[in-house]
Amino acid sequence: MLTTHIVAEAVRAALQEDSPWGDLTAELTIAAESEFTALFNAREPGVFAGGPLVVEAFRQVDPRITVNDLVPEGHTFSAGETLAVISGPARGILTAERIALNFAQRMSGIATLTAQYVAAVHGTTAAIADTRKTTPGLRALEKHAVRAGGGSNHRFGLSDAIMVKDNHLVALGATDGPELTEALRNLRARAGHTTSIIVEVDRLTQLEAVLSANVTGVLLDNFTLDELAQGVALVGGRAVCEASGGVNLDTVAAIAATGVDVISVGRITHGVTALDLGLDAVDATGRSNAAAIASAGA
Incomplete structure (x- = not known):
């Protein structure tokens, strides 16, 4: 779950990394009283994912900055769409800009790719789930982005x-046969029925x-499609049946068609x-710098 504490700490660490002693450029080129409005635009x-991080980045730099018309998490957008309107002190907006963009760009990338996988298995019983292959320190953010894209979360960590x-x-020294069954039964007894x-x-x-x-689930790792189908039949609903390995957008639909519960x-x-997302300042005429650049190029 993406808590306010997780969001605040992630932004705080990012700002400390990016501007530990302030923003020299903004402070020496922009008047302290200067204000402007910028559009958070999709290229x-x-x-979309990462809205709470966008809001928090601007809030931590300068609480006077407002973020309006922010699209919701999981919103599907087109190129050129405005995702939020940022207004307030110019120095603060320019200082927070890159941090807000970095979070939203990465998280929206995850949400977008997840949505493509979810769409590929539409009509099957398979759920698309993430793994622990996440950026260290940013797991909560990235797993949130997976959910924004319509995916499911696997265990958060080793403690879950x-x-x-x-x-x-x-x-364990038990990879098959009665020895494996016995080892897993002993594990179940030690773990308790709720784990x-x-x-x-x-x-x-x-x-x-x-x-x-009597395990909860089985993970069929790097099975062929024929083996996956056989595995699903052998499991027969006695446990959650998960597939992993060799999964990409070209193969995921066929994997889902074998009847597995989770991929x-x-x-x-x-x-x-x-x-590719950007922050485009709006000039006195109400036109963003992105529109001005496009007009000049034309």
Whole structure:
């Protein structure tokens, strides 16, 4: 959940990094009493995320700055659309500009890519979920952006659920058969009935041993489409069936068609491209600098 504390701390750290001793350019070139209005514009289409960070960036720099007509999280926008109107002291707007843009561009990029994956599996029972492949320190922001794009969140961190992966099984010395079932049953007994247990399998022969331990879910890792379909049939609704590995926009629809419940996609956070958004000042005639540049170029 994107709390006010998380938002405030993320912005505070970003401003400390970008202007630890103030904004030399703004302070030496802009009069203290100068004010203006700027438009937060989209240079390309996408899905918006990061509004709370935009508002907080301007608030922390100068509480007199106002952010109006801000589009909601998850809003689908077109190129050229105005996403917010920023007004107030010019120095503060220029100091906060890059931080506000950086957050919104990255988060909107995640929301946009997530929405493309969600659209690709429309009509199936599969949910698109993120992973822990996030930018260190920014996980809450990036997982929020996934939800803005219509995706689902996997576990937030290692403390949320038990996820037994291949290396855990090797360390346990139980990768198949009765030994695996027994190890997972012991794990269930120690964890208690309220804790989710998800087990990664890399071959069909492991499934029955895992399911016999009454786990919450199974993760079918790097299975072929035929193997995924067989796996879904073997699971038979006894656990949540998740697919991972080899997932991209070209393959995700076929993966979803096998009947899996969840498709986890690391690239929606770690492989995303930030969207092109900009802040365009409005001149005395009411025209933004983006419009002026376009007119001059024409």
